[in-house]
Ligand SMILES: [Zn+2]
């Protein structure tokens with residue numbers, strides 16, 4: 001889906017781009033694919049134009065399943081975020097290698113040939129919304145590093161040992177346990 005800049009009417013142009021997860025995953029860099037399974041991604045908003053300067057104001061909504069980076073359980077993730085940026089025709093882009101940095105700082109982007117590619121935008125903005133370390137909940141207790149059980153569901157004695165600093169204290173704990181069994 002593309003917006004033809006010269007066709008944006010004075011009152012602005014509403015858009016709603018809706019993509020399925022399969023399409024989204026095909027656009028992603030490979031290292032991001034395994035962590036998420038996006039079911040649906042939507043980009044809705046409005047493009048407004050003053051002469052050739054276009055502002056895009058909208059909202060990205062993602063429905064996904066993710067693997068918790070602590071306990072490795074899969075969970076449903078609903079994400080949404082506001083998007084606002086300004087686009088100028090590419091010929092106004094400053095020349096030189098620092099262009100990219102400046103663009104990020106200002107949320108200023110450039111479009112080519114009278115055309116704004118909303119599909120590129122939905123991928124870029126969608127990626128920003130997906131957390132790098134997804135968590136099933138903020139206080140997920142993760143897996144026990146010793147026996148590997150999910151500490152959200154079960155408990156074991158191993159995690160207590162981690163907080164004891166002296167290796168002798170840990171050893172003492174271990175012996176007590178052995179005598180009991
Ligand atoms: Zn978790």
Ligand SMILES: [Zn+2]
Nearest residue numbers: 144147156158
């Ligand atoms: Zn354990």
